[in-house]
Amino acid sequence: MRSRVHWKQAVLAILAGVCLVVLAGCGSPGEEAAPEPEAQATKIDPASFRGKTLTYVYFTDGPDEQATRKLIARFEQETGAKVKLQIVAFDDLETSLQTRLSGGNVPDVARLDTIFPYRDDLIDLSQYFGAGLKDQFLPGPLNGAIGDDGQLLAVPSDLTMNGPFVNVAQFEKAGVPLPTAKEPWTVDEMVQAAEKVQQANGTDFALAMDKSGHRVSTILSQYGTTLISADGEEALDPAKGGKALDLVTGLLRSDKLSRDFWLESGSRYAGANEIFLAGAAPIYLSGNWQVSQFAENATFDWAVVPNPCAERCGGFPGGKFMAAFRESPNPELAAYFVEWMNRTESQRSFVKDSLFLPTRKDLAESGIEYASRNDDMAVFQKDVEETPADSFASVYSPAFSGSADALVAEIDKVVAGREDVAAAVEQIKQETSELVEDTSR
Amino acid sequence: MSGSVADGAPAGVRSGAGRSRHRRRGSPKSRGQRWAPYLFIAPNLAIFLLFVIWPALNGFNISLYDSTNGRTFTWAGLDNYRDVVTDEDFVAVVGHTLVFVVCFVVLVTATSIGLSVVLDAQRRGRAVFRAAYFLPVLLSPIVVGVIWNWALDRQVGLVNTLLDLVGLGRPGWLVESSLAMACTIFVGIWIHLGFYSIILLAGLQGIDPSLYEAARLDGATAWQRFRHLTLPLLRPTTLVVVILATINGFQSFDFIYTLTGGGPVGGTTLIVQFIYERAFESPIRYGLASAAGVMLFTVVFAVTALNYLVGRRSEAI
Numbered sequence: 001m002r003s004r005v006h007w008k009q010a011v012l013a014i015l016a017g018v019c020l021v022v023l024a025g026c027g028s029p030g031e032e033a034a035p036e037p038e039a040q041a042t043k044i045d046p047a048s049f050r051g052k053t054l055t056y057v058y059f060t061d062g063p064d065e066q067a068t069r070k071l072i073a074r075f076e077q078e079t080g081a082k083v084k085l086q087i088v089a090f091d092d093l094e095t096s097l098q099t100r101l102s103g104g105n106v107p108d109v110a111r112l113d114t115i116f117p118y119r120d121d122l123i124d125l126s127q128y129f130g131a132g133l134k135d136q137f138l139p140g141p142l143n144g145a146i147g148d149d150g151q152l153l154a155v156p157s158d159l160t161m162n163g164p165f166v167n168v169a170q171f172e173k174a175g176v177p178l179p180t181a182k183e184p185w186t187v188d189e190m191v192q193a194a195e196k197v198q199q200a201n202g203t204d205f206a207l208a209m210d211k212s213g214h215r216v217s218t219i220l221s222q223y224g225t226t227l228i229s230a231d232g233e234e235a236l237d238p239a240k241g242g243k244a245l246d247l248v249t250g251l252l253r254s255d256k257l258s259r260d261f262w263l264e265s266g267s268r269y270a271g272a273n274e275i276f277l278a279g280a281a282p283i284y285l286s287g288n289w290q291v292s293q294f295a296e297n298a299t300f301d302w303a304v305v306p307n308p309c310a311e312r313c314g315g316f317p318g319g320k321f322m323a324a325f326r327e328s329p330n331p332e333l334a335a336y337f338v339e340w341m342n343r344t345e346s347q348r349s350f351v352k353d354s355l356f357l358p359t360r361k362d363l364a365e366s367g368i369e370y371a372s373r374n375d376d377m378a379v380f381q382k383d384v385e386e387t388p389a390d391s392f393a394s395v396y397s398p399a400f401s402g403s404a405d406a407l408v409a410e411i412d413k414v415v416a417g418r419e420d421v422a423a424a425v426e427q428i429k430q431e432t433s434e435l436v437e438d439t440s441r
Numbered sequence: 442m443s444g445s446v447a448d449g450a451p452a453g454v455r456s457g458a459g460r461s462r463h464r465r466r467g468s469p470k471s472r473g474q475r476w477a478p479y480l481f482i483a484p485n486l487a488i489f490l491l492f493v494i495w496p497a498l499n500g501f502n503i504s505l506y507d508s509t510n511g512r513t514f515t516w517a518g519l520d521n522y523r524d525v526v527t528d529e530d531f532v533a534v535v536g537h538t539l540v541f542v543v544c545f546v547v548l549v550t551a552t553s554i555g556l557s558v559v560l561d562a563q564r565r566g567r568a569v570f571r572a573a574y575f576l577p578v579l580l581s582p583i584v585v586g587v588i589w590n591w592a593l594d595r596q597v598g599l600v601n602t603l604l605d606l607v608g609l610g611r612p613g614w615l616v617e618s619s620l621a622m623a624c625t626i627f628v629g630i631w632i633h634l635g636f637y638s639i640i641l642l643a644g645l646q647g648i649d650p651s652l653y654e655a656a657r658l659d660g661a662t663a664w665q666r667f668r669h670l671t672l673p674l675l676r677p678t679t680l681v682v683v684i685l686a687t688i689n690g691f692q693s694f695d696f697i698y699t700l701t702g703g704g705p706v707g708g709t710t711l712i713v714q715f716i717y718e719r720a721f722e723s724p725i726r727y728g729l730a731s732a733a734g735v736m737l738f739t740v741v742f743a744v745t746a747l748n749y750l751v752g753r754r755s756e757a758i
Contacts, residue, residue: 098511117509260594263615265702267702267707409706438724
């Protein structure tokens with residue numbers, strides 16, 4: 001009798017749950033579609049910004065924060081507006097912005113790694129500054145700032161370039177020469193050099209590389225392929241992709257690249273900078289954002305060398321954007337701030353202080369004289385020129401992030417002996433195709 | 442006996458008729474007394490409704506829509522549920538979750554019972570040992586994951602350094618799938634052991650000592666006393682621990698994320714991490730994540746209800 005009562009209670013509870021699901025399903029949780037972009041042409045009067053306040057949501061890579069604050073101080077002085085810099089962790093950026101947009105607490109401007117999730121929410125900067133604004137930026141980084149209908153939804157505010165760092169002291173001890181811009185290594189030569197230096201110095205590993213699909217994409221590009229093509233479709237060439245993955249998984253399985261480091265981090269990103277800083281690997285495949293950190297923390301002589309070549313040379317790009325939100329309380333001020341922060345002098349100041357690379361054509365042509373590590377930054381700048389255009393198209397595709405994760409997950413499986421490289425390539429292609437389809441909906 | 446109770450009670454509640462009249466009319470004082478408990482729980486209930494019940498209901502709702510930004514929604518019906526169950530990763534994740542939950546519940550319950558019996562029998566340093574075993578409960582699971590990640594590192598971890606000293610080599614605790622799952626279960630037990638033991642200890646201390654004394658006089662051995670007295674009398678408390686452990690097992694995520702990141706090769710990825718990755722990692726799929734969340738809720742609810750009903754039935758027998 002007692003247990004019958006409990007059964008009844010359980011059945012009632014389940015029925016109540018089912019009713020809740022049905023009731024909940026009756027109402028839409030939000031709007032069905034985003035509003036259409038407004039077409040307007042507004043002339044901006046900077047004098048009208050005096051006394052206004054602008055919020056700038058920002059994530060920092062390190063030294064760029066002070067560079068940004070310095071520029072903001074100049075902007076405030078020039079316009080009389082107040083800028084509130086709101087710093088969030090990179091991992092929280094998208095969730096934080098989506099929540100704010102959803103709740104109507106829209107910031108004026110944000111620093112973004114991709115415009116894709118917000119493309120319905122951003123101001124077309126061309127409506128304030130004309131089509132000429134686009135022409136001021138390098139075509140590669142500009143790829144990531146253009147909307148579906150050709151709108152300028154953001155400005156590429158800095159550019160990153162992947163490339164190898166070398167422990168010069170260890171190379172000198174091993175008597176292995178470093179490559180030059182005129183005579184870069186081939187990928188095979190880089191690996192052989194790393195192995196020689198490892199043996200001579202007794203380091204744990206020959207190479208170190210961040211656990212990141214973005215970093216592995218550098219090797220894909222060097223072998224002549226990318227995950228996504230310029231027209232936004234899945235593009236991984238099975239033969240070329242297979243060669244690149246053979247190299248990476250071979251290095252991991254032989255522990256020339258740390259297998260434990262790769263597998264222990266699970267599905268999380270992991271930076272291998274500590275392996276390099278500890279002197280445990282003579283070559284570290286990363287990117288220019290490490291320069292300021294190494295300048296401060298490395299206790300040995302190090303340098304940046306040109307990316308190696310296989311079928312192609314160059315590295316793999318990345319970068320950030322500045323965008324203004326349509327629902328911003330001060331849309332004109334927001335658009336003006338984005339444009340002002342990326343004028344020639346502003347961007348020169350920002351990239352010099354941050355040890356970043358410029359996205360403006362004029363600055364790329366004239367070059368930047370960095371106060372420190374100028375030779376290393378010059379190597380990265382040179383590699384921007386060598387980097388194939390399809391790499392820019394690939395990295396700025398909305399499907400790139402997910403397909404880069406798939407790339408890492410499949411490498412994991414090969415290293416753990418669960419599948420071969422051919423199966424991994426096939427799976428990456430399939431997942432990338434699905435992501436391209438998902439993100440184009 | 443009842444007369445003495447009635448004698449001591451206020452005039453209005455001495456007879457049944459008096460009680461009902463009292464309820465109908467209600468004095469200002471008794472109405473206040475009646476509402477007081479609700480007023481006390483009202484703030485907590487409001488928070489619970491706002492931050493637990495409402496989001497949970499909204500989760501049901503969102504599972505029927507497609508959304509990549511949490512603002513624009515497209516009706517998807519049951520498509521998200523279909524996509525979840527046909528996802529190969531989800532099938533693997535369900536397998537890992539079942540292995541984790543079964544091992545975790547069985548081992549943590551058995552270990553907690555053992556520990557609580559030992560703590561109960563202890564005469565010296567009781568408080569110190571109880572505090573020591575309870576300490577991990579007070580730590581953030583994120584921090585626990587990080588600490589054990591360091592301790593179990595193959596090259597520089599404390600565990601392997603000690604093992605290497607005695608010639609046992611350097612096992613890849615977090616690199617080999619089976620070892621990583623074992624480590625995950627172990628750390629899960631380490632976190633919860635103190636809490637469950639305290640619950641069981643309270644249950645043990647509620648058992649009448651004269652029963653043990655009688656059993657001793659009858660010549661029962663320590664094992665027989667444990668087997669035929671402690672375990673049956675501890676069954677209601679054990680049931681609570683099993684239910685809590687089941688819920689905690691299914692919900693495990695935070696310490697695993699910092700311990701193994703769900704690796705190697707997804708070998709320790711459980712359902713909550715699957716949901717987290719679908720919801721908060723690019724490309725964001727709130728509907729799919731919510732559908733998986735609803736399925737997890739349904740399973741946890743069903744397993745908990747089953748545990749409860751089976752436990753109560755065997756208790757009645």
